[in-house]
Amino acid sequence: AQSVTQPDIHITVSEGASLELRCNYSYGATPYLFWYVQSPGQGLQLLLKYFSGDTLVQGIKGFEAEFKRSQSSFNLRKPSVHWSDAAEYFCAVGAGRRALTFGSGTRLQVQP
Amino acid sequence: DVKVTQSSRYLVKRTGEKVFLECVQDMDHENMFWYRQDPGLGLRLIYFSYDVKMKEKGDIPEGYSVSREKKERFSLILESASTNQTSMYLCASSRGLTGSNTEAFFGQGTRLTVV
Numbered sequence: 001a002q003s004v005t006q007p008d009i010h011i012t013v014s015e016g017a018s019l020e021l022r023c024n025y026s027y028g029a030t031p032y033l034f035w036y037v038q039s040p041g042q043g044l045q046l047l048l049k050y051f052s053g054d055t056l057v058q059g060i061k062g063f064e065a066e067f068k069r070s071q072s073s074f075n076l077r078k079p080s081v082h083w084s085d086a087a088e089y090f091c092a093v094g095a096g097r098r099a100l101t102f103g104s105g106t107r108l109q110v111q112p
Numbered sequence: 113d114v115k116v117t118q119s120s121r122y123l124v125k126r127t128g129e130k131v132f133l134e135c136v137q138d139m140d141h142e143n144m145f146w147y148r149q150d151p152g153l154g155l156r157l158i159y160f161s162y163d164v165k166m167k168e169k170g171d172i173p174e175g176y177s178v179s180r181e182k183k184e185r186f187s188l189i190l191e192s193a194s195t196n197q198t199s200m201y202l203c204a205s206s207r208g209l210t211g212s213n214t215e216a217f218f219g220q221g222t223r224l225t226v227v
Contacts, residue, residue: 006154034215044155044202049212090155092155094209099209100214102155105152
């Protein structure tokens with residue numbers, strides 16, 4: 001069965017600084033990979049997804065992620081964080097005709 | 113845009129009550145899901161359905177059941193609510209379970225408190 005690890009529970013960055021959120025997955029074949037964002041009290045919104053092809057994928061709100069098969073990673077990046085990016089971020093993996101499996105989430109705080 | 117609608121944003125129920133959480137999607141998706149979200153645990157799959165009247169247990173099905181009588185509607189049932197079922201419940205749908213169809217679309221969530 002697939003699994004997802006987000007090693008950082010909570011990250012604080014200054015507004016304008018760069019951001020990288022880590023995600024590692026466990027699955028034997030190439031999985032489908034997703035990043036979702038959740039604002040307080042809301043459902044999850046898709047930021048970006050990877051199915052195949054180019055390993056660097058662009059998403060909404062200026063986010064990007066890179067699939068690295070050798071490291072079983074799909075880290076999320078943003079070159080300059082805005083205060084409105086404060087939220088919880090979830091990495092998810094889909095594989096083997098099962099529902100998506102989610103990581104435990106990373107809460108991002110943005111300092112002015 | 114896909115819309116997944118959960119019938120309640122907030123619910124307060126008493127221990128032992130039978131609780132129904134309703135979810136409707138408007139994009140003719142084959143699959144629907146119920147997840148539970150708790151701090152530090154992320155989203156955990158309770159049940160999912162890949163067709164009308166078809167269901168499959170997820171990772172934490174104990175204490176829950178589901179019903180899918182129509183394609184667009186997926187209900188989560190707490191047979192006898194307990195305080196440890198106090199949580200945020202998220203419904204989602206997807207076109208399929210392979211490739212680009214795997215993308216899940218989420219409702220706004222129902223925050224359930226059992227007292």
